[in-house]
Amino acid sequence: MNLGILGGGQLARMLALAAYPLGIRTICIDPNPQACAQEVTRVVTADFTDQVALQNFINSVDVVTYETENIPLACANEVAQYRPLYPSADILNIAQDRLHEKIFFNSLQIPTPAFAEINSEKELENAVSSIGFPCVLKTRRLGYDGKGQMILKKTADITPAWQSLQNSPLILESFVPFEYEVSLIAVRNQEGEIRFYPLVLNHHTQGILRYSEAPLNASLLQEKAENYLRLILEKLNYIGVLAVEFFYDGQQLLANEMAPRVHNSGHWTIEGAQTSQFENHLRAIFNLPLGGVQPIGQSFMLNCIGEMPPLASINLPGTHYHIYGKKPQPERKLGHITLVDLNSKDFNEKKTALLKHLS
Amino acid sequence: MNLGILGGGQLARMLALAAYPLGIRTICIDPNPQACAQEVTRVVTADFTDQVALQNFINSVDVVTYETENIPLACANEVAQYRPLYPSADILNIAQDRLHEKIFFNSLQIPTPAFAEINSEKELENAVSSIGFPCVLKTRRLGYDGKGQMILKKTADITPAWQSLQNSPLILESFVPFEYEVSLIAVRNQEGEIRFYPLVLNHHTQGILRYSEAPLNASLLQEKAENYLRLILEKLNYIGVLAVEFFYDGQQLLANEMAPRVHNSGHWTIEGAQTSQFENHLRAIFNLPLGGVQPIGQSFMLNCIGEMPPLASINLPGTHYHIYGKKPQPERKLGHITLVDLNSKDFNEKKTALLKHLS
Numbered sequence: 001m002n003l004g005i006l007g008g009g010q011l012a013r014m015l016a017l018a019a020y021p022l023g024i025r026t027i028c029i030d031p032n033p034q035a036c037a038q039e040v041t042r043v044v045t046a047d048f049t050d051q052v053a054l055q056n057f058i059n060s061v062d063v064v065t066y067e068t069e070n071i072p073l074a075c076a077n078e079v080a081q082y083r084p085l086y087p088s089a090d091i092l093n094i095a096q097d098r099l100h101e102k103i104f105f106n107s108l109q110i111p112t113p114a115f116a117e118i119n120s121e122k123e124l125e126n127a128v129s130s131i132g133f134p135c136v137l138k139t140r141r142l143g144y145d146g147k148g149q150m151i152l153k154k155t156a157d158i159t160p161a162w163q164s165l166q167n168s169p170l171i172l173e174s175f176v177p178f179e180y181e182v183s184l185i186a187v188r189n190q191e192g193e194i195r196f197y198p199l200v201l202n203h204h205t206q207g208i209l210r211y212s213e214a215p216l217n218a219s220l221l222q223e224k225a226e227n228y229l230r231l232i233l234e235k236l237n238y239i240g241v242l243a244v245e246f247f248y249d250g251q252q253l254l255a256n257e258m259a260p261r262v263h264n265s266g267h268w269t270i271e272g273a274q275t276s277q278f279e280n281h282l283r284a285i286f287n288l289p290l291g292g293v294q295p296i297g298q299s300f301m302l303n304c305i306g307e308m309p310p311l312a313s314i315n316l317p318g319t320h321y322h323i324y325g326k327k328p329q330p331e332r333k334l335g336h337i338t339l340v341d342l343n344s345k346d347f348n349e350k351k352t353a354l355l356k357h358l359s
Numbered sequence: 360m361n362l363g364i365l366g367g368g369q370l371a372r373m374l375a376l377a378a379y380p381l382g383i384r385t386i387c388i389d390p391n392p393q394a395c396a397q398e399v400t401r402v403v404t405a406d407f408t409d410q411v412a413l414q415n416f417i418n419s420v421d422v423v424t425y426e427t428e429n430i431p432l433a434c435a436n437e438v439a440q441y442r443p444l445y446p447s448a449d450i451l452n453i454a455q456d457r458l459h460e461k462i463f464f465n466s467l468q469i470p471t472p473a474f475a476e477i478n479s480e481k482e483l484e485n486a487v488s489s490i491g492f493p494c495v496l497k498t499r500r501l502g503y504d505g506k507g508q509m510i511l512k513k514t515a516d517i518t519p520a521w522q523s524l525q526n527s528p529l530i531l532e533s534f535v536p537f538e539y540e541v542s543l544i545a546v547r548n549q550e551g552e553i554r555f556y557p558l559v560l561n562h563h564t565q566g567i568l569r570y571s572e573a574p575l576n577a578s579l580l581q582e583k584a585e586n587y588l589r590l591i592l593e594k595l596n597y598i599g600v601l602a603v604e605f606f607y608d609g610q611q612l613l614a615n616e617m618a619p620r621v622h623n624s625g626h627w628t629i630e631g632a633q634t635s636q637f638e639n640h641l642r643a644i645f646n647l648p649l650g651g652v653q654p655i656g657q658s659f660m661l662n663c664i665g666e667m668p669p670l671a672s673i674n675l676p677g678t679h680y681h682i683y684g685k686k687p688q689p690e691r692k693l694g695h696i697t698l699v700d701l702n703s704k705d706f707n708e709k710k711t712a713l714l715k716h717l718s
Contacts, residue, residue: 013379017376017379020372020376020398020399021376021680021682022670022680023667023670023680023682039379040379040399274676275676275679287671288670288671289674289675290676291676291677291678292676294676294701296701297655311381311382311647312646312648314648315648317633317634317649317650317653318633318650319650320650321380321381321382322380323381323382325382340633342633342653342655
């Protein structure tokens, strides 16, 4: 079984490592000649629009998936003509665009923050008066890790925000004064079998996930979130892992965005759950029986951003170190460290010790 | 950090997969052009006695280890001249030879089955009369998975056994009517920090490990076995993972053999313990803090010999599939499947379901 992966970053790298024991060989395609998956599997360096490279890539694999939603839709459609592509190109089309995504959520009665499509400064002014301050102007596409966003707190912020982002299609969203952010990761295979990991509590700063904790033991929220994801999965005939991020404002869950792929907030599942999100994504797209998703203890995952603490400095028996083999650079995710605590007696102390490495 | 591995079979493969997240790159050397680690890492195809290949291999790595004790001692000594070799060549010298091994065990007051060195048919006859039937004639070196062994049950068996094995140095051992076989896996780093995994219950047929279960909850035996391994580790200033197999005859543990490396009976630790034996071996030889060895539930590992059940046929949520990428062949270990049970309610049913795949 040969799996093609569009993208060759850390998610592809972790997919490849999960694939070997299952007898699945992976090949990635990525325009970046330093794509970090190449340390562990074959990565073709080519633009996603390079027809010849893409065709060779397609010919060498049985099934294709992607590790980022920022794949040109034309590339996804091309791939889907020749090989099963999971999740499908239609889903990519929704998930690539914050506006499509929110319209889609609302069409399923999944609550979201208030939002409006913005195509002119005038539309922005009108949307601001209906949504109110604070609000966030975002590019509809290609935004990630807080890039392409500006918070508007007062009237004087409107024009500078417009001027800064006007070259892209935009969306204005209400800024939710949330109590916390959570994500739910689900997996669905071709038989329609669905499994939900427990809710993950996420902590972002400057739009980048810094750390996560799971399980969040909140059974009512878990049930609510599972119902929302089930609607999405079934509506889209979704195959693979899906992550949806929510704000919780103290009263309800508001869907913020969805990622049609393995997700940073699910990295703790490598050691902290019965089956990792990476393995379950592979099982889903090859239509294999899904693995269990039960947590094996309390997990805490720290993203290492801009700098990776040396392995020798992490002396906590239940921690797991994951370096991605990327060149250090400010704001770049270089790895993550997961603490899995089996008896929860000194979990908070260990968490505090790990948080000292927060970059 | 670059690690050289002497041997490129499944143990090297699993070491390489455990090495990537730690930022350790591996290179193997193996005479077999089909060595299965090459699917996941670089394997130099060369004989261990090929001086040029060996020197290039040495030059490309920082530390060296081995995945089999059947490495020519000259090769290990050559490596050790240029790079740290863990465990050391001295240890290899003991572990390569069943006679050296048993003499060494006894020198530390670790009980073993009765044994005698055999260099002639006459010596065999004398040894049989002192040890008694049943007994086992074994080659001292290069025996594994039941190869190079003959059981003697009566006087008429002596001459045929001698004729069949006389071309190798031999040892005669008492055949222990054991209640069960167990193994203890320990890890020690350069600081002298030691951790012991829980005892594993092993089931062999025709000299090949078929399945294992851990933990064996037997605290007195655990303590006894830990004391024995501590003696060995400290006597040898041992660095890395060590496995010792014991017979338990209902009264005491009798050391059968030791493996100075990661061991088949420790494969369950990949998912069934806080840290796998592979990661802890790497941590030990790079002098990193050792990972925890706590079991996360009850584990059962089935070796897949001669034939690998298809992944799609294993529909048990807590199971983990490990195919090694080897060409199927009778008696060949092609992979293993581990069941990790978190709540132990239906463990026996699941075990029974898995045992249907026993080859």
